[in-house]
Amino acid sequence: MTVADDIPLAKPARAGKATQPFPIRRVVPGVLTTLIVVFCVAPFLLVLAISFGRKVDGAAWVWDLTFENYQRFFVGVLWPDEITLLYLQQLYYSFYFAVIASLLAVLTALPFTLLLTRLKRSTQAMWLVFILSSLAMSEVFIVMGWDILLSNNSGLPKLFRETGLTAWLKDVGWFQTLRDWGLANPRNVKFKTSDFATVLTMSYLVWPYAVILLYPALSRLDPSLAEAARTMGAGRWTVTRTVTLPSIRLPLLGTTLLLFVFLLGTYVAVTVFAAPEKHTTAVAIYSNVRGANLNAPFGATQAIMLLIAASTCLSLGHLLNRKAEGAR
Template identity: 35%
Template sequence: MLVIFFVIPFSIMLAVSFFRRNPAGFYSPDFVFDNYARFLSPFFGSVLGFSLLLAILVAIICVAVSVPFTVLLTRASRRAQTLWLVALLSVLSLSEVIIGFSWSTLLSRTAGITNLFVAIGLMEAPRALLPGFGAVLTGMVYQALPYTILILYPAIVRLDPTLMEAARTLGASPTRAFFNVVIPALRNTIVATLIMVFVFALGSYLLPQILGRPRHWTLSVLITDQAILQSNMPFAAAMAVFLVLISLALVGLTVMAGGRREA
């Protein structure tokens, strides 16, 4: 399965990234580095930097919100846990298109949340909260948050509750016990979750276009633009190879860090 669905497609994409674009057609087989050299230009370098920054922020915010929320969820009754999990799964059933246009309505001036703020006296007049970086970040966090909680939930459920009780017995406050007991016990899970959410956010395509301006578009948007609209498949393949290599490098660093901790 891994060979069929990853190794072979990635090998084809890697080969195409070295081909030469043919203006009269699609592309012609060759072995040139022009596509990678173009990718290192200031414009595409800034797009890559923005994509990485956005994915890092989404991963950090999702984990920072999900860990305490999931800890509290595991302490609730079984009925409450079931209701919350069903709600999270219902959010996962929404497509990225529905999420994007829902947030575009919620952040708009005419029918957005600012009208509620005006009604309760927090604002003088309604205004649009999009397009902008905040809108893109909010939509991507909303999309990735259910995944984060569902990834953390099994590990936190298996966490021994007597550890917190022992810390409280020894005089630790709830906050100190949380950071000194729960977080270290979930360190490997948190790191793995950060990487998974980072990779998930790095491939976001529709939300940056719906909620942001062109300067807020991620590298995935430019890859699609080059492959479909510009008919420059070799350059799109080069950018896609770079994204895959970044993801693999993060996984490799995590495995190395975990091996050193075990040693």
């Protein structure tokens, strides 16, 4: 045995502790869970709880466990004497505007994005930066712009009148058609208030999102698929119908659903451009929670119902897609 054999070895535990890496794998999920609970689950549960609360006449509201708010949502406040479908109608208009605007945004963004993917890389980057930067504008700012553009005294209607376009429309007889569509008064064209202006502004709001969501899928689309179809006798429209659209079916559906859900909550555009009888659930929720009604429990009920309706739509979309996949 040598002297060296007698020297006790240093315990490696201490060194091991010092070099132990930061347990990021355990910390990150914990932080994420906390964030989700604090910012998503807790507010949702709070809204859910408030929806069962009770409004006190002439005062605020109190915690309770009543289903009156849900009953009111479906059959109106006068039930059982009378059934009114006002709140269901508001939900219907939420869907009506959101569906049309999301479809319009996707249908117009699709050809644009297809063309964009065929440009030079540097030009594509320039366009994408421009489109991304347009997202910096708030809903209020955009709606204000459209409000000026479509207002009767300073916008397009004035331009129509000054350039003689209104007179020409009257001469050729198309002015009456515009009146039938609610886009003209006896003197001139008018876009406020109208479904047209509401849908247009809502589409404009989400159009950059549509481009950005469709771009990855379209830029990955193999151009030889369309070329192969062309060599087999397919014209431009047949290629689009049988090859391009089916190849991007999932991203198309996903983008439309995402925009639809986003648009269900549109408030400013609907308030400014939609006729009062066509106001949506989002407007009604604001009116109940912060507006004139001060009926937070019923506002919360409407929010929950809007959420349930949106979730049902998303589930239905998912189900239809799986069915279509299964049928192939």
